[in-house]
Amino acid sequence: MNRHIELKNHQREIYYFRLRLVLSLGFVAVLLFILLLRFFYLQVIRHDYFRTLGENNRIYVVPIVPNRGLIMDRNGVVMAKNYSGYTLEIAPDQVKNMEALIAELSQLVDISSKDIRRFKKLLTERQALETLPIRSQLNDEEVARVAAQLFRFPSVRIKARLFREYPFADVTSHLIGYVGRINQSEIDKLEEDDAAANYMGSDYIGKTGVEQSYEKQLHGTTGFEQVEVDAGGRAVRVLSRTAPQSGSTLMLTLDAKLQEVAEQAFGDYRGALVAIDPTSGEVLAFISKPGYDPGLFIDGIDTESWDALNNSPDTPLNNRALRGQYPPGSTIKPFMALAGLFYDTRSPSRTISDPGYYMLPGSRHQYRDWKTGGHGSVDMFKAIVVSCDTYFYGLATELGIDNMHSYLERFGFGRKTGLDMEGESSGLLPSPEWKAKRYNQIWYPGDTVSAGIGQGYNLVTPLQLAFATAILANDGVAFQPHLVKEIRKADGNAVLTENKQLFDLQIEPEHLKLVKNAMEAVTKPGGTAAGSNYGVTYRLAGKTGTAQVIAVKQGEKYDAEKISEYNRDHAWFIAFAPADKPRIALAVLAENGGHGGSTAAPIARKVMDYYLLGKVPQPLQKVTEKTGTEND
Amino acid sequence: MNTRQLKQRFMQHLDPVLLAGLGLFGLVSLAMLYSASDGSWLRVLAQFGNIAVAFVAMWVVANMPLHYLMRAAVPMYVLGMILLLLVMTPLGVNSHGATRWLNIGVATIQPSELMKIAVPLMMAWYFEKNEAMLTLKNYVVATVLLLLPIALIANQPDLGTSILIYASGFYVLFLAGLSWRIMIGGTLAAVASAPFLWSMLHDYQRHRILMLLDPTQDALGKGYHTIQGMIAVGSGGILGKGFMNGTQTHLDFLPERTTDFIFAVWSEEFGLIGNLLLLGLYAFVIGRGFIITANASTYFTRLMAGSITLTFFTYAFVNMGMVSGILPVVGVPLPLISYGGTSMLTLMLGFGMLMSIHTHKKLVKT
Numbered sequence: 001m002n003r004h005i006e007l008k009n010h011q012r013e014i015y016y017f018r019l020r021l022v023l024s025l026g027f028v029a030v031l032l033f034i035l036l037l038r039f040f041y042l043q044v045i046r047h048d049y050f051r052t053l054g055e056n057n058r059i060y061v062v063p064i065v066p067n068r069g070l071i072m073d074r075n076g077v078v079m080a081k082n083y084s085g086y087t088l089e090i091a092p093d094q095v096k097n098m099e100a101l102i103a104e105l106s107q108l109v110d111i112s113s114k115d116i117r118r119f120k121k122l123l124t125e126r127q128a129l130e131t132l133p134i135r136s137q138l139n140d141e142e143v144a145r146v147a148a149q150l151f152r153f154p155s156v157r158i159k160a161r162l163f164r165e166y167p168f169a170d171v172t173s174h175l176i177g178y179v180g181r182i183n184q185s186e187i188d189k190l191e192e193d194d195a196a197a198n199y200m201g202s203d204y205i206g207k208t209g210v211e212q213s214y215e216k217q218l219h220g221t222t223g224f225e226q227v228e229v230d231a232g233g234r235a236v237r238v239l240s241r242t243a244p245q246s247g248s249t250l251m252l253t254l255d256a257k258l259q260e261v262a263e264q265a266f267g268d269y270r271g272a273l274v275a276i277d278p279t280s281g282e283v284l285a286f287i288s289k290p291g292y293d294p295g296l297f298i299d300g301i302d303t304e305s306w307d308a309l310n311n312s313p314d315t316p317l318n319n320r321a322l323r324g325q326y327p328p329g330s331t332i333k334p335f336m337a338l339a340g341l342f343y344d345t346r347s348p349s350r351t352i353s354d355p356g357y358y359m360l361p362g363s364r365h366q367y368r369d370w371k372t373g374g375h376g377s378v379d380m381f382k383a384i385v386v387s388c389d390t391y392f393y394g395l396a397t398e399l400g401i402d403n404m405h406s407y408l409e410r411f412g413f414g415r416k417t418g419l420d421m422e423g424e425s426s427g428l429l430p431s432p433e434w435k436a437k438r439y440n441q442i443w444y445p446g447d448t449v450s451a452g453i454g455q456g457y458n459l460v461t462p463l464q465l466a467f468a469t470a471i472l473a474n475d476g477v478a479f480q481p482h483l484v485k486e487i488r489k490a491d492g493n494a495v496l497t498e499n500k501q502l503f504d505l506q507i508e509p510e511h512l513k514l515v516k517n518a519m520e521a522v523t524k525p526g527g528t529a530a531g532s533n534y535g536v537t538y539r540l541a542g543k544t545g546t547a548q549v550i551a552v553k554q555g556e557k558y559d560a561e562k563i564s565e566y567n568r569d570h571a572w573f574i575a576f577a578p579a580d581k582p583r584i585a586l587a588v589l590a591e592n593g594g595h596g597g598s599t600a601a602p603i604a605r606k607v608m609d610y611y612l613l614g615k616v617p618q619p620l621q622k623v624t625e626k627t628g629t630e631n632d
Numbered sequence: 633m634n635t636r637q638l639k640q641r642f643m644q645h646l647d648p649v650l651l652a653g654l655g656l657f658g659l660v661s662l663a664m665l666y667s668a669s670d671g672s673w674l675r676v677l678a679q680f681g682n683i684a685v686a687f688v689a690m691w692v693v694a695n696m697p698l699h700y701l702m703r704a705a706v707p708m709y710v711l712g713m714i715l716l717l718l719v720m721t722p723l724g725v726n727s728h729g730a731t732r733w734l735n736i737g738v739a740t741i742q743p744s745e746l747m748k749i750a751v752p753l754m755m756a757w758y759f760e761k762n763e764a765m766l767t768l769k770n771y772v773v774a775t776v777l778l779l780l781p782i783a784l785i786a787n788q789p790d791l792g793t794s795i796l797i798y799a800s801g802f803y804v805l806f807l808a809g810l811s812w813r814i815m816i817g818g819t820l821a822a823v824a825s826a827p828f829l830w831s832m833l834h835d836y837q838r839h840r841i842l843m844l845l846d847p848t849q850d851a852l853g854k855g856y857h858t859i860q861g862m863i864a865v866g867s868g869g870i871l872g873k874g875f876m877n878g879t880q881t882h883l884d885f886l887p888e889r890t891t892d893f894i895f896a897v898w899s900e901e902f903g904l905i906g907n908l909l910l911l912g913l914y915a916f917v918i919g920r921g922f923i924i925t926a927n928a929s930t931y932f933t934r935l936m937a938g939s940i941t942l943t944f945f946t947y948a949f950v951n952m953g954m955v956s957g958i959l960p961v962v963g964v965p966l967p968l969i970s971y972g973g974t975s976m977l978t979l980m981l982g983f984g985m986l987m988s989i990h991t992h993k994k995l996v997k998t
Contacts, residue, residue, distance in 0.1 A: 013809075016809055017807060017809070017934055018926060020807050020809070021925060021926055021938060024803070024806070024807070024938065024942055025922055028918060028942070028945050031945075032911055032914070032915060032949070034958070035911065035949065035952050035953065035958075036907075036908070036911060038953075038957075038958050039865070039904055039908075039956065040904065042862060042956060042957075043865060043866060043868055043869055043870060043899070043903060043904040043907070044869070044870060044904060046866050047866055047867070047869045049866065050862065050863050050865070050866025051866070051867045051869070053863045053866075053867070054864075054866075054867035054879055057860075057863065057879070057880070057885050058879045058883050058885070228879075229883070230883040230884040230885070
């Protein structure tokens with residue numbers, strides 16, 4: 001019985017077992033079929049998608065940054081160049097503890113606190129996935145030391161890069177400008193201009209000066225390399241390569257030596273100088289003093305140096321030549337004289353009697369001449385030579401503001417010269433319309449009087465005044481001022497900048513002769529710039545000027561000694577030479593220099609001497625205040 | 633003994649059909665390791681050594697009469713449990729955030745690997761012992777025998793091994809005739825308690841589970857494996873990129889390509905056709921296992937053979953599913969192909985038992 005049950009159970013057991021085994025087999029078959037479907041889905045239906053992903057995985061497009069073009073002066077003297085060097089860079093995204101990393105790195109190479117401050121500033125404005133330099137210009141030994149330890153720092157790179165160098169440093173800082181790391185607003189602008197692709201590998205962009213205005217030519221065209229990379233991002237193989245095209249080399253119109261001489265001639269004065277070849281518009285010298293070290297900006301300036309530059313009362317970051325706006329003072333007088341002749345307001349021979357002040361008809365307000373007691377009997381020639389204010393107060397009143405405005409406008413006052421540098425100021429040539437708009441006030445006769453001697457609302461930039469002087473020197477024929485003479489492309493082709501004639505004012509030759517002769521007499525005994533131009537061997541024409549910084553009250557006397565340095569008058573001098581066939585025209589501004597004849601004219605003289613005679617001056621001492629007869 | 637007798641003696645307890653399948657797997661494994669290690673013979677030779685050792689072990693087990701195996705069940709299980717407990721003591725070796733190894737002085741061993749065989753063996757032995765009168769109590773005891781080591785292993789943590797051991801034990805229960813009512817009831821209970829268990833978890837634990845279910849959430853961590861694996865499989869297409877030509881493999885994009893992700897190498901280089909062949913090879917070996925199971929003569933051997941066969945399949949399915957992105961990444965190697973001596977040895981021991989079951993049955997009297 002027992003045996004029977006057991007046997008029956010046994011058979012049932014086997015039956016049940018085999019049933020379950022078949023079920024298991026079905027389970028296996030279903031799951032294998034699911035796998036098969038999955039493979040079909042991945043490898044057939046979505047094959048293209050995954051193939052693309054695979055390709056994207058392995059193929060990188062690596063930009064090859066072109067070499068930036070050089071900048072040279074007209075004689076081939078290099079003013080901006082590249083040198084290759086190593087930087088120590090950190091990929092911040094891969095760093096957990098930046099402080100600890102920097103501390104470890106500084107055991108391998110010198111990292112100054114200045115480097116660290118600069119790096120931290122860069123950190124706050126960085127782009128995604130960027131590496132940032134913590135130290136630049138590593139020497140070979142430092143490179144070797146870090147390279148040996150690099151495996152410890154996966155976030156650290158040593159990069160070989162081209163660096164920008166400016167051999168003339170602060171002498172050309174406002175002219176050449178500098179390159180710096182590309183910031184977000186520049187990226188936005190590049191994207192707007194559809195140029196972002198060309199900057200894919202670029203770290204730097206021109207920020208100011210020629211570096212900025214000729215960015216497009218200097219940068220060059222970025223090349224590309226398609227490389228196969230492994231998962232670590234290391235390039236395994238180059239698949240294709242498009243070579244980069246180096247940026248163009250710029251030949252400036254500038255004369256580097258002249259620039260140096262001019263810069264040195266300023267001594268301790270702040271100010272600006274622009275020298276132009278009046279027959280071509282070529283800018284020969286372009287000074288804004290003080291300058292600064294452009295090298296500080298290349299990899300981002302540290303906060304301390306920035307504050308020092310930005311908060312200095314000498315405002316070294318201000319490009320005075322391009323953007324500085326000052327009253328032209330008496331330098332406006334030759335142009336006023338031409339206006340008077342043009343409108344036939346005053347004949348050259350007409351003399352006035354100068355009691356030392358001018359009063360508008362029906363007014364008792366005295367507009368004072370710079371010389372107490374006046375210049376006596378004064379005609380137009382003498383008015384320019386001795387810079388008689390009274391004469392020009394009257395001339396201005398007789399001309400009227402509208403005629404004055406329209407005539408001076410012809411010389412480029414009140415608008416940008418169009419120099420090939422960004423950020424130019426337009427100065428201010430006042431008119432009743434302007435005043436109504438700006439101050440909602442009517443134009444008073446007194447406004448015209450002040451404007452007649454370049455005070456009041458008048459503002460010019462040194463560049464504008466140099467341009468106007470060049471037009472005058474070139475007998476009214478104006479050439480576009482420009483800084484770049486030639487653009488040499490990397491393939492060897494050179495594009496010369498055409499000297500562009502803008503207009504011809506067609507000034508009467510007699511008018512020109514009178515004014516030019518008077519300006520020549522300014523530099524001769526009896527003229528306001530005689531003192532500094534003793535013994536000049538070429539024909540030098542000029543005009544002094546003084547720009548008031550603070551107004552002197554009625555009945556008070558200007559006393560330089562009592563006024564703080566920064567409130568003293570600015571000294572102007574405009575000049576051209578040789579007077580009969582001018583090759584150079586310039587405007588000099590010495591800030592708070594007092595009188596044009598004593599401070600600005602000597603600077604101009606040194607520049608002229610070098611340019612016309614090749615005379616290299618001895619290092620210049622600070623010109624002493626007021627010397628004898630020299631006056632405005 | 634002449635050569636022929638020697639050969640006969642050698643082959644006496646081996647199954648030629650299974651042996652052919654295993655031989656093909658060996659060739660595939662060596663070829664794939666050659667490609668995955670970028671043409672280096674180092675891994676290939678080491679794996680050859682693993683195969684050789686595992687083959688010897690298989691031969692020895694295949695030649696063992698079945699009552700030897702049955703006798704070994706309890707000591708192996710007890711030893712395995714002791715070792716698993718020792719892992720929790722300071723003797724345990726921690727690596728990559730998991731304590732799975734035991735330092736025994738001369739080497740480190742992974743007790744959970746032993747349990748892959750010991751657990752189904754123990755359960756099959758237990759059912760054999762109580763074959764005459766199986767009651768619910770027996771299933772409960774067997775389940776406890778299964779869950780005890782799993783709890784210890786999951787705690788290490790080692791999810792992949794836990795799942796495989798759970799599967800092997802479950803197969804024993806299933807084949808031993810666990811009633812449908814209990815299986816369905818158990819499943820329903822698990823599903824019903826899921827929300828409650830979920831609410832008991834810490835945020836970071838929930839995060840880890842979600843990560844496991846959706847690897848793209850963690851594209852640079854675990855998800856990176858899955859994404860790169862899917863790219864390798866998908867970019868292989870129908871015909872594959874050709875042997876040694878997989879870009880995912882040879883440019884280092886594929887992580888763990890000699891171990892858990894070796895299937896992606898195969899798939900990338902040989903495409904859908906290659907996958908069909910590989911699935912066919914697995915089906916062939918599994919099919920042979922089913923035949924051996926169906927013909928096994930005792931309760932113990934039936935359970936054991938079924939569990940070994942189904943566990944082998946589970947290995948393969950979980951691995952291929954994880955590489956092709958339908959299962960979470962749990963760390964299960966591709967059986968008989970992935971590099972590694974331990975899993976090769978465990979698997980081959982299993983096949984040794986299958987062969988023993990197949991070739992000794994005539995000697996067993998029921």
